[in-house]
Amino acid sequence: MNRKPEEAAKTIGSYALLILLSCISLFPAFWIVMSSFKTGNSLFSDTLIPRRMTLVHYQELFEQTKYLQWFLNTLKVAALSTLIGTSLLLLASYAISRYRFAGRKSMLTAFLVLQMFPGFMAMIAIYVLLNTLGLLNSHWALVLVYSSGSIITNVFVAKGFFDTIPKSLEDAARIDGASHMKVFLSIMMPLSKPMLTYASLMIFNGCFVDFIFADLILRTEEKRTLAVGLFRMVNQSNSTEFTLFAAGAVLVALPVTLLFIFLQRFLIDGLTAGAMKG
Amino acid sequence: MPKKTGAAVLSAVIPGLGQMYNRQWLKGLAFLVTGMAWFYFMTHGLTGHLRGLITLGELPSRMVKVGKMTRMVEGDHSIFMMINGLMALLALFLYCGFYLLNIRDAFMVGAARARQEQIRSFGQSLKYMGRRHFAYLVLAIPLTAIVFLTILPLVFSVLLAFTNYADPILPPANLVDWVGFGNFKKMLSLDVWSTTFGGILTWTLCWAVIATVTTYIGGVLVAVLIHQPRVRFKKLWRTLLIVPFAIPNMISLLVMRNMFNNQFGPVNKYLGMIGLNGLPWLTDPFWAKVTVILANMWIGIPVTMILAFGVLTTIPRDLYEAAEVDGAGSAHKFRMITLPMVLFATAPILIMQFAGNINSFNVIYLMTNGEPVNPHYQYAGDTDLLVTWLYKLALNQSQYSFASVIGIIIFLLVATFSIWSYRRTRSYKEEDMIT
Numbered sequence: 001m002n003r004k005p006e007e008a009a010k011t012i013g014s015y016a017l018l019i020l021l022s023c024i025s026l027f028p029a030f031w032i033v034m035s036s037f038k039t040g041n042s043l044f045s046d047t048l049i050p051r052r053m054t055l056v057h058y059q060e061l062f063e064q065t066k067y068l069q070w071f072l073n074t075l076k077v078a079a080l081s082t083l084i085g086t087s088l089l090l091l092a093s094y095a096i097s098r099y100r101f102a103g104r105k106s107m108l109t110a111f112l113v114l115q116m117f118p119g120f121m122a123m124i125a126i127y128v129l130l131n132t133l134g135l136l137n138s139h140w141a142l143v144l145v146y147s148s149g150s151i152i153t154n155v156f157v158a159k160g161f162f163d164t165i166p167k168s169l170e171d172a173a174r175i176d177g178a179s180h181m182k183v184f185l186s187i188m189m190p191l192s193k194p195m196l197t198y199a200s201l202m203i204f205n206g207c208f209v210d211f212i213f214a215d216l217i218l219r220t221e222e223k224r225t226l227a228v229g230l231f232r233m234v235n236q237s238n239s240t241e242f243t244l245f246a247a248g249a250v251l252v253a254l255p256v257t258l259l260f261i262f263l264q265r266f267l268i269d270g271l272t273a274g275a276m277k278g
Numbered sequence: 279m280p281k282k283t284g285a286a287v288l289s290a291v292i293p294g295l296g297q298m299y300n301r302q303w304l305k306g307l308a309f310l311v312t313g314m315a316w317f318y319f320m321t322h323g324l325t326g327h328l329r330g331l332i333t334l335g336e337l338p339s340r341m342v343k344v345g346k347m348t349r350m351v352e353g354d355h356s357i358f359m360m361i362n363g364l365m366a367l368l369a370l371f372l373y374c375g376f377y378l379l380n381i382r383d384a385f386m387v388g389a390a391r392a393r394q395e396q397i398r399s400f401g402q403s404l405k406y407m408g409r410r411h412f413a414y415l416v417l418a419i420p421l422t423a424i425v426f427l428t429i430l431p432l433v434f435s436v437l438l439a440f441t442n443y444a445d446p447i448l449p450p451a452n453l454v455d456w457v458g459f460g461n462f463k464k465m466l467s468l469d470v471w472s473t474t475f476g477g478i479l480t481w482t483l484c485w486a487v488i489a490t491v492t493t494y495i496g497g498v499l500v501a502v503l504i505h506q507p508r509v510r511f512k513k514l515w516r517t518l519l520i521v522p523f524a525i526p527n528m529i530s531l532l533v534m535r536n537m538f539n540n541q542f543g544p545v546n547k548y549l550g551m552i553g554l555n556g557l558p559w560l561t562d563p564f565w566a567k568v569t570v571i572l573a574n575m576w577i578g579i580p581v582t583m584i585l586a587f588g589v590l591t592t593i594p595r596d597l598y599e600a601a602e603v604d605g606a607g608s609a610h611k612f613r614m615i616t617l618p619m620v621l622f623a624t625a626p627i628l629i630m631q632f633a634g635n636i637n638s639f640n641v642i643y644l645m646t647n648g649e650p651v652n653p654h655y656q657y658a659g660d661t662d663l664l665v666t667w668l669y670k671l672a673l674n675q676s677q678y679s680f681a682s683v684i685g686i687i688i689f690l691l692v693a694t695f696s697i698w699s700y701r702r703t704r705s706y707k708e709e710d711m712i713t
Contacts, residue, residue, distance in 0.1 A: 010608075011508045018509070021500065022518040025576070029525060031544060032533045092420040099413035114424075116692040117432055118637050118665050121685035124438075124672055125431030128361055148423035180412040209526040212639075216673075227528055234532050242536065253529045260524035261517060 029253075036246035057247035065229065066221055067248065074225040077142050078207035085147035085203045086196060092151055093158035094188055098170070108159075114152050120212060127216060137219040145213065150203045161195040162188070201263055208256055226252050282388030289384035293377060296384030300391060304400035309380050316373050324366045330354070331363025334441070335453045356454035357443070364434055368425070439682035448676060461683045471680070474656040474667075479687075481567075482663045486635040489574045494628055496575055497582020498620055502612065504583075505590045516587065523580035531644035534573050535560070538645075563660035566646050570661055574641050578631075582624075589623045590616070629699035633692045642666045664688050 036057055038050040061067045096104060126145060127136075135141040165188070173183050211227035218224050224232075230252060234245045281300075289296030294310030335354025342351045391397060398406060408415060439461055443454045465471045504515045522530065537543050538559040546556030559569045593615065601611050642648060648662035648670065657675050658667045664684055672681035 007508070014503060014506060014509055017503060018515050022515070025519050025522050025580075028530055028533050028537060028576075029521060031537065032529075088420040088423060091416045095413040095416040101411070101413045104413075110429075112696070113693070114428055114432065116633075116696055117435075117689050118639075118668060118685055120639075120669060121435045121682070122428065122431030124678060125361070125434035126427065128357060128434075129426075129431065132358065132361070144423070145427055148420075148427040151420050151424060152428060180409070184416075205526065209528040211528060212643075212669075231528070231532070234536075245532075249529045249533060253525050256526050257521070257524045261520070264517070264520065 029257075032246050032249055032253075035243055036250050038243055038246075041241055041243050057243045058251075060244055061247050061251070065233070065244075065248075066224070067226075067229070067251075069222055070224050070226045070229040071251075073139065073223060074208060074227070077139050077146070077225060078204050080139075080143045081146040081150070081207050082200045082204045084143065085150035086200045088147060089151050089154050089158055089199055090189070090192065090196070093155050094162055094184060096155070097159045097162035111152055111155055119149075123213065123216060130217065136217060137223055138217075139223065141217050142207075142214060142225075145217075146203065146207050146210070150199070150206065154199050154202060158192075158195055158199060161192065165191055197263060201259065205256060205260075208252070280388075281392045282385050285384035285388035286381050289381045293380045296381070296388070300384060300387045300397065302387065302397065302400070302403075305383075305403060312376060313380075316376075319369070324369060327359070327362045327366035328370070329363075330359035331367065333359075334455060335359050335449075338453045339450045353450060354453060356441075356449045358449075360437065360454075361430075361434060364430060364437075368430065435682050435685060437682075438678050439686055441679050444677045444679045445675060457679075461679050465680065465683055470656045473654055474658050477652070477655065478658060478662055478664055478667055481661070482636060482665075485567075485571070485663060486632050488571055489578065489635045489638065490628065490632045492571060492575050493578030494582050494624075494631070496579040497584075498586045498617075500579060501583045501586035501590055502616060505587065516583075519583060520580050522576050523584075527577050527640055528644065530577065531573060531640060534576070535645050538569050560646055561650055563650055563652070566650055566661050570641055570645050573645050574635075574638070577641070582631075585624055585627060586620055589620050592623075593619050626699050629695055633695040633699075636663070636688065636692055636695075637665050638663070639665050639669070643669070664691075 034049055037053045037055070039052050039054050039056070095101075096108065130136050130141045135144075169187055169191075170183050173187055178186070207225075209227050211225075211231040214225050214228045215231065218228060226248075230245065230248050233241060233248060285296035285299050287296070288299050289309075292310065293313030294306040294308070297306030297309055300306075334356040337353040339350060339353040342349055387397060440456055440458060441454045442457045442460070443449075446452070447454060465475055500519060503509070504512055504519075509515070538545050540546060540556065540558055540561055543559070545559065549556050557565050560566050597615050598611055601615060606614070642661055642663050643666050646659070646661045648659035648666050650661075651659045655662075657670055657677070662670070665688060668681045668684040668688070671677040671684065
């Protein structure tokens with residue numbers, strides 16, 4: 001067995017590479033967490049792990065900015081959009097997957113075409129539309145736009161998922177005399193849990209991080225969402241309030257990141273399903 | 279006259295009349311009310327709105343002398359007229375649909391009556407609709423939302439490309455006019471525009487190719503690395519390497535912008551520590567492009583890694599065992615078994631990712647904001663993609679019509695690649711969706 005040393009070298013090499021890659025993948029997160037505990041307010045520090053740790057920036061965040069308000073706004077918008085968006089998505093994709101009706105194919109083609117326009121090309125029009133409806137600076141406007149937008153972005157994944165559920169399940173229920181609505185609510189809904197998790201996570205995350213559209217719609221500081229608030233913080237005061245931004249970023253990213261890692265399995269399923277089925 | 283023709287003709291004259299002739303009183307009444315309501319709206323405003331869509335306004339806001347005072351008199355606002363006109367057009371389409379259905383219904387019921395069949399009562403009709411047309415009922419709400427919040431705004435934006443709605447001409451002070459393909463011509467022939475357009479288009483395509491290839495190869499390599507039989511704790515490595523995907527990319531990009539800061543950023547500081555000069559990461563055109571590609575790799579590799587991981591677990595082990603018996607080395611096995619299998623399964627996504635990268639707004643906007651500014655460009659910088667240029671043109675420079683032209687061009691680019699790839703996927707071959 002003269003290949004042993006060679007094998008060992010390969011194993012060590014693989015682990016070394018993996019450790020290096022993990023460091024790269026974790027470094028920005030680690031750096032921002034450390035920065036948020038740093039004293040002072042500048043980007044610059046001579047050590048990676050600060051000599052003196054402080055929680056003062058987190059305190060500042062709640063006392064000097066409207067962070068808590070932003071957080072509540074974001075939660076409100078995200079929760080409502082997720083709820084409405086997921087139900088609309090579920091209805092639409094179920095109907096498209098299970099029923100054959102006139103205009104079905106042209107509808108699918110239309111969805112495909114709509115996806116290809118750059119997302120905020122329609123922003124000016126939506127702005128004017130919301131302006132005429134008197135919905136500017138309102139969270140409901142965001143909820144409306146996010147939830148209707150989420151149908152188009154997720155409908156193919158959701159339809160693909162429903163396509164995989166065997167038709168015999170429904171047929172059996174139909175023979176027992178269940179109505180369309182009953183079949184949908186008591187058979188399809190429970191079965192679509194993995195897809196529901198995936199879609200709602202995607203919508204929720206989208207609301208959490210969108211800053212362009214929210215920035216356009218929300219005019220006052222009290223109405224802002226987290227993403228808008230943070231973006232303004234880092235964009236206006238050019239790196240002078242860096243540590244404050246760091247603390248804010250950690251508080252936004254932490255829940256979302258944990259949620260993602262926790263729900264990894266669903267995400268992976270969703271990604272692969274969406275990719276394989278087009 | 280046979281009953282079906284009579285009913286159809288009556289319904290064609292006044293909606294609902296044919297239904298009443300068929301003795302379906304409630305249904306007829308409902309149809310009649312809808313028809314009357316339409317007639318009212320048509321005479322009160324809808325025609326005006328439709329004309330507004332064609333003229334886009336005749337009187338601009340102007341100063342008028344009222345007695346001794348000069349006052350501002352509000353004129354036509356082209357943009358509102360356009361949106362209202364579009365809504366009126368939509369209403370017209372809906373009505374046409376209703377009108378045709380109304381005639382068809384009268385005809386069908388009339389025919390059924392001629393065959394001496396029992397006519398459904400109003401309640402029975404509703405129930406029948408719920409059973410027969412369940413899909414339409416379920417789709418009604420989502421579709422309404424899509425029509426008003428996605429399709430209508432998009433049509434509006436596309437129409438803007440054919441107007442002269444751009445900076446000096448802004449309503450309500452000025453009226454906007456239709457200019458046909460004028461903006462497209464300007465974009466290609468006018469020097470200020472065509473230089474920028476050419477430069478940005480080239481960079482956008484280069485970016486899309488490089489961004490797709492780097493994240494794809496990187497992701498596949500990382501997945502293969504973890505998948506090796508000699509590597510233990512696979513789940514741990516996967517979780518560690520998935521972190522960039524889990525952090526909201528808005529946050530990580532803003533963080534990276536600070537990390538690559540030329541003066542204070544840690545990247546240059548560490549380079550300084552090992553005796554290297556720092557690089558002008560975000561201020562030099564070339565290095566700014568390198569930086570956004572690096573940032574994109576950091577964000578994009580985990581996605582391909584997940585996909586490739588999924589494929590790798592499905593490759594049967596005995597393929598490798600057979601190869602080992604034949605004396606194949608690991609490089610050989612990778613080239614002959616792993617790579618073809620992964621490529622085969624993920625090729626459609628590769629094209630979709632390419633199309634997606636043409637539109638990757640966040641990476642550019644948050645990392646560099648398109649900078650460094652290029653003096654030869656019209657409202658754009660060196661790292662601007664078509665999509666960020668569109669954004670700047672519309673929201674910072676009020677060049678709405680040119681922004682819409684860019685939007686249409688992006689659409690054409692993405693559509694070409696997507697349709698091409700979509701025709702290769704399984705669901706297309708099974709369903710034959712685009713005909």
